[in-house]
Amino acid sequence: MAGKPLMELRWDPILREWVLISNIRRLRPWQPSGFCPFCPGNPETGYGWRALILENRYPMLMESPPDPSTHWFYSTAKSVGRCYVVVEMPEHGIDDISDLPVDQIEYVLKMIIDKVREESGRDYAHYFLWFRNKGREIGVSLTHPHSQIYVLPFIPSRVEREIGSAKEYFDSKGRCLFCDVLNAEVRDGIRVIYSNEHWVSFMPFYSHWPFEIHIYPRRHVQLVTDLSNDEVHSLAQILKVSLCGLTHVFSSKSMPYILVMHRGSSRVDLQACK
Amino acid sequence: MAGKPLMELRWDPILREWVLISNIRRLRPWQPSGFCPFCPGNPETGYGWRALILENRYPMLMESPPDPSTHWFYSTAKSVGRCYVVVEMPEHGIDDISDLPVDQIEYVLKMIIDKVREESGRDYAHYFLWFRNKGREIGVSLTHPHSQIYVLPFIPSRVEREIGSAKEYFDSKGRCLFCDVLNAEVRDGIRVIYSNEHWVSFMPFYSHWPFEIHIYPRRHVQLVTDLSNDEVHSLAQILKVSLCGLTHVFSSKSMPYILVMHRGSSRVDLQACK
Structure with missing residues (x-):
């Protein structure tokens, strides 16, 4: 794709929430049929693992993002944060995380929790969003079972x-x-x-x-x-x-779904929940 | 379908918004292949019209709805309101309202505005939602070009x-x-x-x-x-x-879409917009 890379947060003044803007995700390649970047033995994955957390190669948020554009009326901010992919198992052909034994799901959850703990001290980390999209109807482009962690610089609206x-x-x-x-x-x-x-x-x-x-x-x-x-x-x-x-x-069909973990914020004093 | 008809508003205490609940829509029949209830010459439609506004036969809101259930913890309310279907043209096979001449679109808009004006005096009418879903991907079950008007007893969140x-x-x-x-x-x-x-x-x-x-x-x-x-x-x-x-x-494909008309409320004093 020609043109300048663009990656920033833009403020919707009417719904009063941030929108993540990026043209980097348009660079995602069409994979050759039969090739899966999350299978063992690829450059990013290697061998000998039960589950993996990788940096998303086409992220919406980065640790050192480019400066945002400036606008005379609208507000923008840096897309600072992290986007991780959680590869939940080495096997490519399993339909869902729920088809795994409980101890493997527990192993994945512990990896996610460790990653959240590791990121918790970062200045940019205001919210941790673990989400799992299943099924092409939801927009999943890679079928190897995986989920995602977004370390967000704001609390979702x-x-x-x-x-x-x-x-x-x-x-x-x-x-x-x-x-x-x-x-x-x-x-x-x-x-x-x-x-x-x-x-x-x-x-x-x-x-x-x-x-x-x-x-x-x-x-x-x-x-x-x-x-x-x-x-x-x-x-x-x-x-x-x-x-x-x-x-x-x-x-007739395995149900597509969106799973999202909701949590409090570590930055907000939640009197209501104490 | 066996069981009691259920039609009520339920309050989501976490997002603080009403949810429209109804099992009446489950009664919608599977139409015989090739039959369209919105085409001219059917019992509800007749002949000699450029566009029609019909009451939705399987509505989420009614002028005289049943009493809501009561709950010891959650809040409920009557599903009072109206659901209309706007049949935008007699022709069945046209892809989109935008394929019509401007004067026909204007005719449809004027019918909608007249209906809003007619309903404006009703006690239950707190908001008028005109929306148009296009395409099976959006969940449209009848392809004859149509849109909908919901007369809502609350302002959408x-x-x-x-x-x-x-x-x-x-x-x-x-x-x-x-x-x-x-x-x-x-x-x-x-x-x-x-x-x-x-x-x-x-x-x-x-x-x-x-x-x-x-x-x-x-x-x-x-x-x-x-x-x-x-x-x-x-x-x-x-x-x-x-x-x-x-x-x-x-x-390769006509784009599916959701169109929604946003407006102020006739009940709220919008100082901000005066």
Whole structure:
């Protein structure tokens, strides 16, 4: 592609949120049919691993991004941050992370948590977004099972809304909104999909979509880095059961999905959740 | 389908917005191949029309909805409102509204505006959402060109955010946010797709998506019912040009899209926009 590389944050003054702009992702190559950059034995991957975290070669955010353009009316900022790819298994042909044994899912979760812990001290790190897109319908271009971590220089606007709701709820009721929602779902029971010692998986009363699944910790905890080893093991187990259920809803096709881990911010004093 | 009909609004306490819940839409029949309920000569449509507004037979909102369920923790409300289908032309096989002559698009817009005016006095009418989904990828089940009007008993949360931004902008700068965005886009010029006497079509500096098109009136106006006849005619013209451009971006396939008309609320005192 000709033209100047462009990579910056642009402020939407109407929805009041940052938009990630990059033309670097247009450089992503069309891979030869049958070639997978995430399989073992490639230059980036090598051999002898159970799971890998790689830097995204075509990232939306970089540790040392170019200076943003300047505009006389609109606001811009540097696309500072990190984009990682989590290659969840060496095997290429497995449909979903939920097809792996619980101990492999736990291994992947621990790698992600270690990466979050490692990045937590960085100046640019305001939010850690672990997300998993499954299926071509969602826009997945590489089918080798993988997920992504974005280390963001801002809190996503949706998470800000969640934090704002939790604060307002705490101010008016003196209780944690998320704990109360969990309590309501457990007491009703009818929308609970699965639960174990540390987690509950449910389709909330106020679901926006069919098959919308929320997984909550039983313990009041804000950060994935605060989970105990037992809680991480239980999370792997409930993820496996919940995603197996979701991907098998239709017998004709494995269900595409978007999975996103929500967390508090390490920078905001969440009185509401203490 | 067995079971009780269910139709209510449920409050999402975490995103603080209403969710429309209904199992009535599951009753929508699979139509015999080749049958279209929007073509002329059917029981609902008859003959001798250029465009039609019909009540949606499987609505999310009704003038006299059933009482909502009650819940000990969550909030619910009646699904009071209206859902209309706008059949935009008698011809079944035309790809898009932009393939029609400008005077037919103008005719459709005037029907929509008349319907909004007619509904404006209703107690339940807090917002009028005209939207147009095009393409099976968006979830369109009937291909006969049509759009929809939802008369909503609340302001959608996204529109509330827009109104909130406009208020805050006016409080701090004493100017209208939307007028300033329009001015910036016109002055830059490079992202303007098309403009006529009354409207400007552009891809904003802060676009969230490729091919995201915004169409703004040049005059500071909040409600579609406040548009002059000339402005409605010009809107039909710029809609045609902008949507023709969008649907023909790829030669291999007509582009699917979602079109939504945003407006102020007739119930909220928009100081910011006066």
